[in-house]
């Protein structure tokens with residue numbers, strides 16, 4: 271075994287195919303490919319975390335959940351590299367992208383769906399499959415019910431592919447966890463790891479729209495949306511909505 275063979279570097283390093291002759295197109299490809307690799311790792315961690323939460327092994331799940339939010343932080347940081355590409359650089363090769371857009375990333379949608387965001391229009395094969403199973407939020411609510419909290423049946427036995435609707439009883443149950451953290455330490459820790467992930471996702475979305483407006487201003491997206499106005503409409507998405515709203519009650 272060698273370093274190159276173990277990491278399949280021949281495949282990896284021959285997978286960048288700029289179409290134009292513009293210098294910045296390689297950066298554009300590398301940033302997107304790196305993001306897809308990190309999404310692959312995030313999906314592996316969320317898959318493990320969902321299984322562990324289902325088995326009531328919460329302490330073990332914290333490790334995967336912490337890893338997900340750190341991966342998200344690295345993805346957010348990569349915007350700083352991309353922002354070195356100016357509108358003048360980007361417009362010189364943007365036309366080669368055609369209608370392709372991060373909007374079509376099956377792995378990004380899968381992460382959303384596995385966490386609990388199920389209201390996005392596009393479903394690639396991986397996303398569609400993930401939507402047939404309970405999300406991380408569905409499993410966290412099931413764990414809360416097993417701990418003895420009054421979680422409504424509508425949150426425990428949902429039509430899984432449908433969007434999750436925030437529920438006042440779910441909010442009240444999680445608020446009780448936050449009111450007596452000593453007694454419910456494991457559930458409390460789980461909740462805060464989930465908030466870390468939602469927080470990191472929102473931060474990534476904010477930095478994306480900021481970078482996009484810096485690079486394309488008010489132009490439409492290559493994927494066909496209005497661009498910045500569309501991305502701004504996604505900023506309020508939350509996978510664990512009651513963990514945010516309960517803060518008002520404390």
Ligand code: HEM
Pocket residue numbers: 301302305345352360370371372373374375378478482485486490491492493494495496497498500501504
């Ligand atoms: C020049 C750089 C970029 C521009 C101008 C840009 C622009 C856009 C726009 C306008 C959208 C909305 C969909 C559309 O109409 O196309 C979008 C969506 C998206 N982009 Fe980017 N993007 C850029 C770089 C990136 C990078 C580097 C990533 C990944 C790290 C990324 C990931 C995504 C994802 C996941 C979506 C879907 C978001 C959602 O629907 O919630 N984009 N992008």
